[in-house]
Amino acid sequence: MGGGPRTFPGGLSKWQYKRMHEKLARQKQRGLLRHEKQLYLARLRSEIRASRLPAAGPDPPPTEGPTSSRAHIRALADRFRKPGAEDLWNEDDGPLRRAKQPSTRIPPAVQQQQQRLDSGRPRGGANWKDWEELAREQPRTRVEAAPGGKGPSLAAFNPKREYRTVAPLRSHWSSASLGFFGPKRRYSVMSPCTVSWHLGDELRPLGAANAGNRSEAAAMALFNQERLYSVAARRFGRKWRPHSSSDEDQDGTSTPKRNLRFGKFGASSEEDSEIDETGDRGTIRRRWSSAALRNCDMKKERRVLKSYEEENNDLAVRIRELREEIKNREVLGTERRRYESKGESLLTSKRFDECGISPLTVKALTDAGYVQTTVVQEAALPICLEGKDVLIKAKTGTGKSAAFLLPAIESVLNAMKSNTNHRVSPIFALVLCPTRELAIQLTAEANVLLKYHEGIGVQSLIGGTRFKLDQRRLESDPCQILVATPGRLLDHIENRSSFSVRLMGLKLLVLDEADHLLDLGFRKDIEKIVDSLPRQRQTLLFSATIPKEVRRVSQLVLKRDHIFVDTVGLGAVETPTKVQQSCLVVTHELHFHMIHRLLREHIDREIDYKVIVFCTTAMVTEFVYIMLRDLKLNVREIHSRKPQLYRTRISEEFRDSNRLILVTSDVSTRGVNYPDVTLVIQVGAPPDREHYIHRLGRTGREGKSGKGILLLAPWEEYFLNEIGDLPIEKYPAPDIDQEMKQKVDDSIKIVDMSIKEAAYHAWLGYYNSIADIGRDKTTLADLANRFGTSIGLEKPPAIYRKTALKMGLKDVPGIRIRK
Numbered sequence: 001m002g003g004g005p006r007t008f009p010g011g012l013s014k015w016q017y018k019r020m021h022e023k024l025a026r027q028k029q030r031g032l033l034r035h036e037k038q039l040y041l042a043r044l045r046s047e048i049r050a051s052r053l054p055a056a057g058p059d060p061p062p063t064e065g066p067t068s069s070r071a072h073i074r075a076l077a078d079r080f081r082k083p084g085a086e087d088l089w090n091e092d093d094g095p096l097r098r099a100k101q102p103s104t105r106i107p108p109a110v111q112q113q114q115q116r117l118d119s120g121r122p123r124g125g126a127n128w129k130d131w132e133e134l135a136r137e138q139p140r141t142r143v144e145a146a147p148g149g150k151g152p153s154l155a156a157f158n159p160k161r162e163y164r165t166v167a168p169l170r171s172h173w174s175s176a177s178l179g180f181f182g183p184k185r186r187y188s189v190m191s192p193c194t195v196s197w198h199l200g201d202e203l204r205p206l207g208a209a210n211a212g213n214r215s216e217a218a219a220m221a222l223f224n225q226e227r228l229y230s231v232a233a234r235r236f237g238r239k240w241r242p243h244s245s246s247d248e249d250q251d252g253t254s255t256p257k258r259n260l261r262f263g264k265f266g267a268s269s270e271e272d273s274e275i276d277e278t279g280d281r282g283t284i285r286r287r288w289s290s291a292a293l294r295n296c297d298m299k300k301e302r303r304v305l306k307s308y309e310e311e312n313n314d315l316a317v318r319i320r321e322l323r324e325e326i327k328n329r330e331v332l333g334t335e336r337r338r339y340e341s342k343g344e345s346l347l348t349s350k351r352f353d354e355c356g357i358s359p360l361t362v363k364a365l366t367d368a369g370y371v372q373t374t375v376v377q378e379a380a381l382p383i384c385l386e387g388k389d390v391l392i393k394a395k396t397g398t399g400k401s402a403a404f405l406l407p408a409i410e411s412v413l414n415a416m417k418s419n420t421n422h423r424v425s426p427i428f429a430l431v432l433c434p435t436r437e438l439a440i441q442l443t444a445e446a447n448v449l450l451k452y453h454e455g456i457g458v459q460s461l462i463g464g465t466r467f468k469l470d471q472r473r474l475e476s477d478p479c480q481i482l483v484a485t486p487g488r489l490l491d492h493i494e495n496r497s498s499f500s501v502r503l504m505g506l507k508l509l510v511l512d513e514a515d516h517l518l519d520l521g522f523r524k525d526i527e528k529i530v531d532s533l534p535r536q537r538q539t540l541l542f543s544a545t546i547p548k549e550v551r552r553v554s555q556l557v558l559k560r561d562h563i564f565v566d567t568v569g570l571g572a573v574e575t576p577t578k579v580q581q582s583c584l585v586v587t588h589e590l591h592f593h594m595i596h597r598l599l600r601e602h603i604d605r606e607i608d609y610k611v612i613v614f615c616t617t618a619m620v621t622e623f624v625y626i627m628l629r630d631l632k633l634n635v636r637e638i639h640s641r642k643p644q645l646y647r648t649r650i651s652e653e654f655r656d657s658n659r660l661i662l663v664t665s666d667v668s669t670r671g672v673n674y675p676d677v678t679l680v681i682q683v684g685a686p687p688d689r690e691h692y693i694h695r696l697g698r699t700g701r702e703g704k705s706g707k708g709i710l711l712l713a714p715w716e717e718y719f720l721n722e723i724g725d726l727p728i729e730k731y732p733a734p735d736i737d738q739e740m741k742q743k744v745d746d747s748i749k750i751v752d753m754s755i756k757e758a759a760y761h762a763w764l765g766y767y768n769s770i771a772d773i774g775r776d777k778t779t780l781a782d783l784a785n786r787f788g789t790s791i792g793l794e795k796p797p798a799i800y801r802k803t804a805l806k807m808g809l810k811d812v813p814g815i816r817i818r819k
């Protein structure tokens, strides 16, 4: 790939540098997988536990010993079930620094109740019911023993984080622990923590080791605890290390200090579980093991409980934020409904000159006909211009491109004010997108917005062009904003150290079509790219679809305190409202006849028609294109098998004209803005729901109307389950007259046999990769052969043994292997 430099930063050779990057990416990938696994396990555990709980009934007492079982399970289960709960590493888990535990005096009422319970409870017996009662009657606040008092202390209880809190512990609770450690079911939810408490003026550990002073019940408690911890430790594959030592009581009785702790339970439990011996001895002190959330919430850094005041403050801030969010949503929702019901575009009343962007940019926007912002621009601009990380979801064709290009220009302007002494300017803003067409389009759009900004340049870096030429262009022309596809960008990062150096000045990273870029196909490249960028940067993620997994994975690139803006709204339809969606189910044998019929009908009805036909693979696209061309339709093709220059030319032609049909593969699925498309036909089941939405989004842009038809074979109807929530009408297939059928059959015949064979192979590969179909290989082979017949293949073409092996198709009836 082009002649790169001999040395790389740090005096590394090209291969060392490359290996280093690969190693880093591998490590990150492993970390990610580990997190995903932990998350999954945690979810399973909490679900199982939650399902074992008694069905209804009042909430369990807030404090019930270190186990705090039901509250803990509920909290976990609730948390995992909440929409958006996939984000386990949220701020609720507390700050990363150690916060002091505030102490509060026990209110007199509590003390009275405690005394009442004390007197009613035999020293050696656990009286769980009493504690339940007491707990129920108490407000959920942290209560600690009065200094020097003998009374028990109620652990901090934060309603927001029940699973982290610990039950009230009493000085004579060694036996009481029998109660709450008793039932085995409770073991698993105990938060391992070191507990010590005061008797008189002395610190007394739980579980006295001195046999002379130890009651039988206390011994039982100790036994139970040991059992408990070892059971828990075994379950999680970690060792627990009991630390025993002896302290002398003031009254001469010796009380052993048993400091129970896990060696490495969850995150660094060691420090967390130490008894704090420096503080006030009159108060009960605890430090919480991060194992309270077990490994399911493990982080590299240790989390510590927030202080009471801090939490209250946080809570207040959170409530305020939520209120604002709800208000914003309402405003956005009303705005959207207003425009949609009026049948207008998605423009809001806010003008660009009110958004705090440079007057020169506003001038360029006005020239381009942009005066008012769209909903997504109105929502995104203030947050992006504040410098925050954002994840934004907005429907297709609603102006997301400008929503991130404008902040990109602003960040360049700001950076250029402070960075004036560079010979070659750093790249201040980097926009990543999945396809070349989209990169070219975004570059053109950025150029429009930069019309009056002299000295600021935008360039694209995409595959299919000459590496050396790119290199020269990057060095000679101004480039403060770079729009790139991941593969080619990575080539430059790995092979041009001067390019990597330029990226070190980066201020803003944008991932357009973020869900696709963070998908498995791109993720490795994205990780490598992100590794080579400065950490101090702003990151913006945009897409029309953001599946839950993507929200979680987005943490790879976004800061923890990023903002999620959803202009679509929970439960709202994700497709443009003015696009009429329908589905036709037709047997394979008639698929191509049906495409022809639908196109003819549409052309007859729409004078200025502009149609996109999406096919499943590049080779099927080519087949359909040749067939339609032979049927005398005004048709063009774009797919990955075509040279880039051709693709660019066709793309531009289709953008600027009408009365044209574009047959394309998924290279045109996302982001590409072809104005005034009147109809989108999707032939065959799309790979997933997101593909369906993005393909359909090529029509009905800017609030205009459009039509979408999904053409499925009967066995592809499973896909309708994935898009069941979208307003799709299923229609019976119209008849095809004999004359038309014959015409199509003739056109199929003229397609070259090699293209048909390649189409068969591609078809087989595509559906083999779709889990719903690819699982049953015999059926798949049968369906592939039917497809082969429908495109005029007399017998299924043979495939290479190696390919068959890879696809799991060896020895499958109906699959021919090449000798």
Ligand SMILES: Nc1ncnc2c1ncn2[C@@H]1O[C@H](COP(=O)(O)OP(=O)(O)OP(=O)(O)O)[C@@H](O)[C@H]1O
Pocket: 347, 369, 370, 371, 372, 373, 374, 377, 394, 395, 396, 397, 398, 399, 400, 401, 402, 543, 544, 670, 671, 672, 673, 675, 697, 701, 702
């Ligand atoms: N404020 C505006 N005023 C007028 N037209 C606008 C405005 N913002 C965007 N547009 C136009 O809306 C169309 C769609 O914009 P854009 O391509 O940015 O949509 P998108 O949300 O990125 O779509 P996709 O999800 O498909 O990527 C474009 O033709 C663009 O010129």
